[in-house]
Amino acid sequence: MAGANKCFHGLGAMNFNPPGPIERLRAIGVTGGLPEALRIAFDPGADFEPVPAPQLGDWLAVHPEPGQTFDDFASSKPNKPGGIRNKIYLLPLGEFPKDRSPTVEILKEYAATYFAMKVEVFPLLAMESLKLTTRHNPFTKNRQVLTTDILIILKKRLPTDAFCLLAITMEDLYPEPSWNFVFGQASLRERVGVFSLARYDPAFFGNERGKDYPEVLLWRSCKVLVHETAHMFSLGHCIFFRCVLNGSNHLRESDSRPLSLCPVCLRKLQFSIGFDVVDRYRQLFNFYQRVAWDPEARWVANRLKRIVSQEATPDQLPKN
Numbered sequence: 303m304a305g306a307n308k309c310f311h312g313l314g315a316m317n318f319n320p321p322g323p324i325e326r327l328r329a330i331g332v333t334g335g336l337p338e339a340l341r342i343a344f345d346p347g348a349d350f351e352p353v354p355a356p357q358l359g360d361w362l363a364v365h366p367e368p369g370q371t372f373d374d375f376a377s378s379k380p381n382k383p384g385g386i387r388n389k390i391y392l393l394p395l396g397e398f399p400k401d402r403s404p405t406v407e408i409l410k411e412y413a414a415t416y417f418a419m420k421v422e423v424f425p426l427l428a429m430e431s432l433k434l435t436t437r438h439n440p441f442t443k444n445r446q447v448l449t450t451d452i453l454i455i456l457k458k459r460l461p462t463d464a465f466c467l468l469a470i471t472m473e474d475l476y477p478e479p480s481w482n483f484v485f486g487q488a489s490l491r492e493r494v495g496v497f498s499l500a501r502y503d504p505a506f507f508g509n510e511r512g513k514d515y516p517e518v519l520l521w522r523s524c525k526v527l528v529h530e531t532a533h534m535f536s537l538g539h540c541i542f543f544r545c546v547l548n549g550s551n552h553l554r555e556s557d558s559r560p561l562s563l564c565p566v567c568l569r570k571l572q573f574s575i576g577f578d579v580v581d582r583y584r585q586l587f588n589f590y591q592r593v594a595w596d597p598e599a600r601w602v603a604n605r606l607k608r609i610v611s612q613e614a615t616p617d618q619l620p621k622n
């Protein structure tokens with residue numbers, strides 16, 4: 303979940319101290335007994351940056367979370383796919399006007415690549431067919447839909463072979479009357495969630511859409527999609543590295559977080575899904591090349607080089 307709380311009072315900035323190198327290693331946990339490729343993939347090495355100190359109004363300044371280490375995660379009975387519950391379902395909710403919406407098919411493809419799982423897309427569900435509580439936001443004057451109403455509807459539609467069901471909407475959302483808005487909300491226990499792309503559109507705030515708007519929207523949509531989906535696997539927000547699981551309180555903050563998983567969060571997802579890390583990076587590389595996201599493609603290529611070359615020369619492996 304991410305959003306802006308109206309209770310923000312700007313005094314929390316000093317409450318969060320970014321963890322140091324030892325705390326970051328402790329968050330990754332002991333990797334000595336793991337296969338070689340995983341040991342290398344979970345080494346913080348040079349490809350990951352520590353989480354920076356939050357600025358006033360940033361997520362960690364307002365919500366100084368304690369963080370979730372890999373060991374915390376593994377011992378928390380996290381939601382895990384398995385048996386027949388092995389598909390991620392996406393549900394487009396409300397209108398997806400062509401000129402200002404991402405293609406759900408590409409989101410499906412990205413989720414399938416990112417989580418190395420089967421992804422199915424529900425037919426679009428019209429908002430008018432549902433009895434959802436709405437309001438007009440006093441600041442933006444735009445319509446907002448109450449997330450808890452949506453979660454109740456999703457819970458009833460959760461297919462038996464679903465690991466989780468996530469609704470995607472172009473409508474703005476709020477989780478309770480005291481909140482200004484929310485980017486997304488999930489119910490871990492019910493394995494359902496909803497997230498909004500409304501605030502990724504400059505026109506939402508009365509600004510002009512740039513020429514690169516479709517590309518920026520897709521990039522932002524992919525990012526919120528994997529952030530919210532990762533929550534369904536019981537991953538908490540990341541406070542250790544710059545990571546797609548960092549919380550975000552505003553657009554600048556969500557734009558600045560990377561699309562990638564840090565070693566702590568990669569280890570959690572790999573533990574849950576059991577994917578081959580090298581194969582997953584290869585598929586991600588192909589996706590990033592296809593959509594011409596060069597910085598992401600370069601980053602993944604570096605990761606692959608590091609893992610594959612170290613695997614080939616075991617003598618050079620760091621000693622645990």
Ligand SMILES: [Zn+2]
Binds near residue numbers: 303304529533539
């Ligand atoms: Zn979140």
Ligand SMILES: [Zn+2]
Binds near residue numbers: 543564565
């Ligand atoms: Zn992380």
